Amino acid sequence: MIVVTTPTGSIGHQTLARVIDAGAPVRVIARDPSRLTPEVRERTEVVKGSMDDPGAVAEACTGADAVLWVLPPDPRATSVHGHVIDFTRPLCDAVIAQGVQRVVGVSSLGRGTARKAGQISAVFAMDHLIESTGVHYRSLGMPGFMENILWQLQPLTRQGMFFGLLPGDRKGPACATRDIAATAAGLLLDDTWTGQDDIALPGPEDLSPDDMAAVMSEVLGRPVTYRQVPADAYRADLISHGMSEPWAQGLVDMAAAVGAGIYGTGRYPSRTASPTTFRQWCEDVLRPAAAAA
Incomplete structure (x- = not known):
């Protein structure tokens, strides 16, 4: 059994589609199951609840072999670090209690070098907490998503502009979420890998x-x-x-x-x-x- 979190999110829904197409048994955690497509509701087991709900996470992980863990953002959170820990701790408890073998986590590039890096530093705390359970773990390290451009679709189409904090000439990597999903699905469907490691997904340029x-x-x-x-x-x-x-x-x-x-x-x-x-x-x-x- 494979568990996919954030099944309506950008990475989650693309990973889910690949796992379903492979014919693997899948279970999803959804706060609002009505947002799932009819195909997903028909071809998966659905656990209604939030990822920070210990009961829902424990139910989803019962009998599970592998979990895709994608932290949902909360722009109204009063603490970035607290938000990450509150969501990750129920997973760690379920991994230990239910004997989950493998977890694939969506993290970030820069692990080991980031200091005071906001949400990036917080997601590395997620990595460390999951790894402390001893579960076989793959941390997917990526830069900013290309899909982040879509958040500025209105000024892009109306004004021909997009905005950011970086200097215009500052080169860096960017990754498409479909590539992240392809890597995640491959790991979820493979029951041979062991240990804990980081996988860099920096995009091609x-x-x-x-x-x-x-x-x-x-x-x-x-x-x-x-x-x-x-x-x-x-x-x-x-x-x-x-x-x-x-x-x-x-x-x-x-x-x-x-x-x-x-x-x-x-x-x-x-x-x-x-x-x-x-x-x-x-x-x-x-x-x-x-x-x-």
């Missing part, structure tokens, strides 16, 4: 925000530019839209750490496991989304 703007301009057939936002203004804007101060500060700290180079550039064991280029992602995902918008 390093691009700056200005590089991305140039690619988007070509794919969308309209000018797109990038504008760096001062950290204080960015934080204030997030808080004005309802985000908690700790979560907003975490995002600012995370961007500062990325700007300082915690992801590295080009120094990865392999880039073949996450092959989708930014141009290909723009053609397959961004262009249809922009047309619909």
Whole structure:
């Protein structure tokens, strides 16, 4: 039995589709099962509940061999670290009590080098807590998702602009969620791996925000530019839209750490496991989304 968390999320639903297609028995945890597609409800066992609910997690992990663990964000959380620990502890208790053999966790690049990196530092605390159970574990280390661009679809389509905290010429890696899902599904379906290790999924290339703007301009057939936002203004804007101060500060700290180079550039064991280029992602995902918008 394979358990998939966040089955309606970007990584979760793509991983789930691959596992279902492989014919493996699957169980999902869903806060709102009505959001699941009819096919998912028909072909999986559904446990209704939240991932920070010990009862729901224990029920989902009963008889499970492997778990995909994806932490859901909570922009209103009063503590970034507390949010991560509150969600991860029920999993660890269930892993020990139910004898789960393998866990695949969605983490981040930069492990071992990140300090005061906001949400990135917190997700490394998740890794350590899961590993403390002794379960066979694979931590998927990725940079920012290409899909993060979709959060700015409105200014992108209406103003031809997108915004961020990094300098426009700061090159770094980016990964498509479909590549993360493909790696996660492969691990969940493989019952031969053991031990605890990190798997880097940096995407195939390093691009700056200005590089991305140039690619988007070509794919969308309209000018797109990038504008760096001062950290204080960015934080204030997030808080004005309802985000908690700790979560907003975490995002600012995370961007500062990325700007300082915690992801590295080009120094990865392999880039073949996450092959989708930014141009290909723009053609397959961004262009249809922009047309619909």
